[in-house]
Amino acid sequence: MDDLDSIVLIENRVFREPWTKEQLSFELKQLSGKIVNVIEKKDIIGYIMVQKVQNEAQILNMAIDIHCQCRGKGKKLLKYTLDELGSETDVFLEVRESNLQAIKLYSDFNFEDIGLRQAYYSDGENALIMHRRVEIYGVV
Numbered sequence: 001m002d003d004l005d006s007i008v009l010i011e012n013r014v015f016r017e018p019w020t021k022e023q024l025s026f027e028l029k030q031l032s033g034k035i036v037n038v039i040e041k042k043d044i045i046g047y048i049m050v051q052k053v054q055n056e057a058q059i060l061n062m063a064i065d066i067h068c069q070c071r072g073k074g075k076k077l078l079k080y081t082l083d084e085l086g087s088e089t090d091v092f093l094e095v096r097e098s099n100l101q102a103i104k105l106y107s108d109f110n111f112e113d114i115g116l117r118q119a120y121y122s123d124g125e126n127a128l129i130m131h132r133r134v135e136i137y138g139v140v
């Protein structure tokens with residue numbers, strides 16, 4: 001909660017339909033998961049919000065601030081988060097169909113496109129549903 005103002009600033013810079021401070025605050029209060037901030041020289045330059053219930057997780061939101069993008073930060077943040085969740089957690093997320101940069105990033109971490117939410121965003125754009133499957137050991 002102490003970092004909310006920094007997160008709101010980034011949210012407004014990177015998203016076409018940013019969550020408001022009130023929405024972010026609401027999500028954070030009821031989050032049964034985790035938010036991880038990326039810090040550079042004491043400033044917050046990115047974050048990821050993850051909801052986790054038993055062995056299923058949902059990435060609610062992920063962003064790297066505009067001036068820090070394309071420097072490998074998003075990749076590091078996602079890797080850290082997935083390592084923390086462990087290989088026995090199914091991970092889901094939704095992403096704008098047009099967000100090729102994010103889709104490429106998620107695909108590189110073995111997220112698969114499993115469906116579409118039609119007109120999910122208020123401007124009518126569809127959301128791609130992506131899923132990273134639990135690793136099943138011992139199956140031949």
Ligand SMILES: CC(C)(COP(=O)(O)OP(=O)(O)OC[C@H]1O[C@@H](n2cnc3c(N)ncnc32)[C@H](O)[C@@H]1OP(=O)(O)O)[C@@H](O)C(=O)NCCC(=O)NCCS
Nearest residue numbers: 014062063064069070071072073074075095101102104105
């Ligand atoms: C998506 C986002 C989190 C990625 O973070 P980032 O720090 O910019 O990404 P990285 O520099 O770590 O790059 C990771 C991967 O993204 C992809 N990528 C990065 N820049 C790209 C570009 N210009 N075009 C296509 N793919 C790109 C590549 O797969 C890259 O991996 P590679 O370098 O091995 O090819 C960041 O760009 C962002 O905050 N975007 C706006 C908010 C957003 O879309 N969030 C996700 C919503 S679900």
